Amino acid sequence: MMAALLTGLVSNTLYAQRTRQDSLxxxxxxxSAAPFFAAAQTEALHEAxxxxxxELGGxxxxxxxDGKVQMDTFSLLDGKRLAVPEVVEVLTTDASHAYGIHPVRGVLSDNASDAEDYAALCAARMTSSGQTIGALLLSAPVTELHNAIVTVERQLLTVFVxxxxxxxxxxLVFAVTITRPVKALTSTIRRMGRGDLSARVKVRASGEMKELADSYNAMAEKIENFDRSRSQFVSNASHELKTPLATMKILLENLLYDPDMPSELRTEFMQDMNHEIDRLTGIITDLLTLTQIDSHDAELHAQEVDLSALTEETLHTLRPAADKHGQRLFVQLAPDVRIVGDPSKLTQIIYNLADNALKYTPEGGEIHITLSAQGADAVLTVSDNGIGIPEEDQAHIFDRFYRVDKARSRATGGTGLGLSIVRQMVQLHGGAITVDSVPEKGSSFTVTLPLQKGVH
Ligand SMILES: Nc1ncnc2c1ncn2[C@@H]1O[C@H](COP(=O)(O)OP(=O)(O)OP(=O)(O)O)[C@@H](O)[C@H]1O
Ligand SMILES: [Mg+2]
Incomplete structure (x- = not known):
């Protein structure tokens, strides 16, 4: 359409230009010829x-x-009548000139070889003293113009094609490059939707498509990891719950099938069972705490807390255990370190760290606990000179159920949940926890918690 429109426009312009020129x-x-014609100066008129x-090429x-040809520069139609519409128009109406394009044959010539040719006919009124005395007709071939237009048309058409x-x-290329990555993404999402969490998009695109694919893959990775850790959590938890139950069953069966058991042994078995029940309760409490944090149900009952007093109180409950093992507690607490936090959760942080220090330090060991305000943070450190943690385990001790030495932990009753709870609670308070430990030399845990603004 554009090509047809443009060629039409071009040929119109060219014709209009030609018309103007010819008419003028x-x-x-x-x-200039009218006076000669009026005065019947045939010779001069013919020459002019x-x-x-x-000069005009026509x-x-x-x-x-009367419509009779008085003079023809080709000397072919002299004396003949010529009914060319343009001439008729000029002679019968007020128009000073008329213009038209006609095939040459039949109008000005009967020559068959001119059949293809077109001529531009332009008639102009000849006047003498205000009276119309005749018309001058210019017939010029338009083949050149026609050819020029055809050339332009062809060129335009080629360009447009x-x-x-x-x-x-x-x-097509655009559609393919756009739709291919989208298709890949869609099929991957479908696969994931069907439960195949390992599905990833392979996109070689660039720009936004690549960004989208990368973000999607990152998200898929997270979901897969989350799913894996959740099922691992469930299997670990079941395993941890199974062990005390199995122990209790053996104890109970012993009691059941041996009614003649001495009463001291019977009491001992009962005490063991009581101990296992305590252990079970402890694990379940820990699990509930963790799942609560996970589901964002754990509310932070935030209030202003005197961390110094809270630490002192918590350590008080642990002193008997330390004394029992001949361990010495060195406590150095800066007074009146206040933060905004949840007292029960802060207690749990202090208790779990101190409990570990006691558990993983041999009899007669030393445990140092300090609390101070440093810059914008309250800093709590719990150090011991116990068994320490190998370098490669340090990155994992905050993971759920992770124990460095399963056998030894089992003997001390550990489940591997204490530190993961500590880390979650520290993070809940906007703080951070780090560990520094050398095997056989001891461990040091440092907790930093943001101080309440303007307090202390
Ligand atoms: N102070 C420490 N010295 C040496 N090893 C430690 C110390 N604290 C923690 N660990 C190691 O890190 C592991 C994880 O500790 P975490 O408190 O999470 O679990 P746990 O003490 O085994 O069990 P739980 O605290 O749930 O009863 C421990 O099993 C132990 O191997
Ligand atoms: Mg512990």
Whole structure:
């Protein structure tokens, strides 16, 4: 459509230009030739028109009011009647000139070889003293103009076909490059939706598509990890719960099938069972705490807490255990270190760290606990000179159920949940926890908690 429109526009412009030129020169000629025609100076008229005709590259005819040809520079139609519409228009109406394009044959010539040719006919009124005395007709071939237009048309058409083809190819390429990654992404999402969490998108695209695929893959990775850790958590938890239950069953069966058991042994078995029940209760309490934090149900009953007093209180409950093992507690607490936090959760942080220090330090060991305000943080350190933690385990001790030495922990009753609870609670308070430990030399845990603004 654009091509047709443009070529139409171009040919119209070219024709209009030609019309203007022809009309102008015919009118000028008519004005200059009129006196000769009026005065019947045939010789002079003929000479003037012949010169002009050759200059214009056409044929000139003078037609009188009766429509008869009075002069033809080709000398073919002299004396004949000529009913060319343009001439009729000029002679019968007020128009000073008229213009039209006609096939040459039948109008100005009967020559069959001219069949293909078109001529531009331009008629102009000839006047003398205000009276119309005839018309001057210019007939010029338009083959050149026609050829020029055809050339322009062809060139435009070629350009448009090329542009259209290029646009089509570009659109196809674009559609393929856009839809292929989207398709890949969609099929991967479907696979994930069906439960295959290992599905990842392989996209070689760039820019936004790549960003989208990368983000999606990152999210898929997270979901897969989450799913894995959740099922691991469930299996670990079941395993931990199974062990005390199995122990209790053996104890109970012993009691059941041996009614003659001495009463001291019976009491001992009962005490063991009581101990296992305590252990079970402890594990379940820990598990509940963790799942509560996970489901964001754990509310932070935040209030201003005197961390110094809270630490002192918590350590008080642990002193008997330390004394029992001949361990010495060195406590150095800066007074009045206040933070905003949840007292029960803060107690749990202090208790679990101190409990570990006692558990993993041999008899007669030393445990140092300090609390101070450093800059914008309250800093609590719990150090011992116990068994220490190997370098490679240090990154994992905050994971759920992670124990460095399973056998030894089992003997001390550890489940591997204490530190993961500590870390979650420290994070809940906007703080951080780090460990520094050397095997056989001891461990040091440092907790930093943001101080309440303006307090202390
Ligand atoms: N102070 C320490 N010295 C040496 N090893 C430690 C110390 N604290 C923790 N660990 C190691 O890190 C592991 C994880 O500690 P965590 O408190 O999470 O679990 P636990 O003490 O085994 O059990 P729980 O605290 O749930 O009863 C422990 O099993 C132990 O191997
Ligand atoms: Mg512990």
């Amino acid at each position: 020169s015919t009118e000028k000629l008519a004005a 028109l012949t010169t002009a005709a050759s 044929r000139l005819l003078v037609i009188d009011l 090329a542009v259209a083809a290029a646009a089509l190819i570009a659109a």
